Amino acid sequence: KVIFPGPAQLPVEEEVSVLQKIAEDNYQPVGFGKSVTIPIDKIRELRKQASYHPYEGKRKVAIVLGADQMKAEAANALLKILEEPPGTMLLILTATNPSSLLPTILSRCQRIRLNHLSRVEIEDALVERKKISSERAKVIAGLANGSFTRALFMAEEQVLDEYRNTAWTLLETALGADSTEKLDLVETIAREKDRAGLEHLLELILLSLRDILLWGEGHQEKITNIDRTDRVRALAEKIDSKEVERLSREVESSLEMISRNVNPELILIGLAEQLHTLE
Structure with a gap:
């Protein structure tokens, strides 16, 4: 069963x-x-x-x-x-x-931890099973964060570009827009994304923040958004590393709340309040 x-x-x-x-x-x-x-x-x-x-x-x-x-x-x-x-x-x-x-x-279960898949394993499986180009498979494998289920989700037509564009738009809006515009964007995302979709989006935001931090520290070769280096560099030049770390913790907290079945709209509103302090 x-x-x-x-x-x-x-x-x-x-x-x-x-x-x-x-x-x-x-x-x-x-x-x-x-x-x-x-x-x-x-x-x-x-x-x-x-x-x-x-x-x-x-x-x-x-x-x-x-x-x-x-x-x-x-x-x-x-x-x-x-x-x-x-x-x-x-x-x-x-x-x-x-x-x-x-x-x-x-306490009544025997725990067995399943490790994340490597980028190479995910990349090879995408090429073999989904018949996508090795270049696109490499990008998806880097963004999948060890999950082949997430990789399959992003491999669907237009899904990867749509979610990544939303993630980057949210980060860029956090820097340049007023609080009303930020809240409007968050409400739009809440209407369009289900719980699983929101989790995927927050994971991409977290990876993007990691890339921004790596770029700012001079580790450009380690970033996952290898086809969007211009956007990574632009935000790395605008956001202080401490702010990136703070916002990363807020996104991680949001992901934890999703796992506890907290209402997605409430999660995004709380995240919007944190973005409001990002100037």
Whole structure:
């Protein structure tokens, strides 16, 4: 059995379709909109099935994808399974941010850390699987931050350019626009991007800030935005390194709030307030 984050009311047909996509390619990104979680009824169903003996073999396997996106009621229901784990079930939880899980859940699990993929591995896989040019694959691999799922998302037609343009526009607007213009831009982004899209955008902003910091410190050869050196240099000349570091911490905080299912619009409004202080 596989459980994954989704909308509160997901039709059975769509759920089956998603499971088929996951089975065919577990790296393929799946997006539903702004509000996704693992509903408590799915965990209750899992708890019920856990009490049954397997029809074949010695064990059943259940996988909870994105377990860190569970709300408190679902997490507490899952905890009841872990407190009295059935000997006939292997329960696997995946989480991007394990710290978002209840400490009582973490203490009852054996943690296995999966390392990020290297740039070369992602670049080679993009060329082989998506048949894109090695030059574009190199750019995407640098921006994917070790995630092949993120790389596949950015490899879609116009997605990479759209998200990067938005990220750079947000940073450049932070320097040159008044507070009203900054807030208008943030509200536009909040309307257009779902939770997963916002996470991708913030990751790109964070990488861009890293590039700005590297450029300012004279490490131009280490930047990831290798095809946008003019924009990196321009902002490196305008923003003080301490401000870049401060803003990076704010973006990291925003990413953490996304993992905790905080409303995306509230996250962006808070980030806009921080951008307002960037002059």
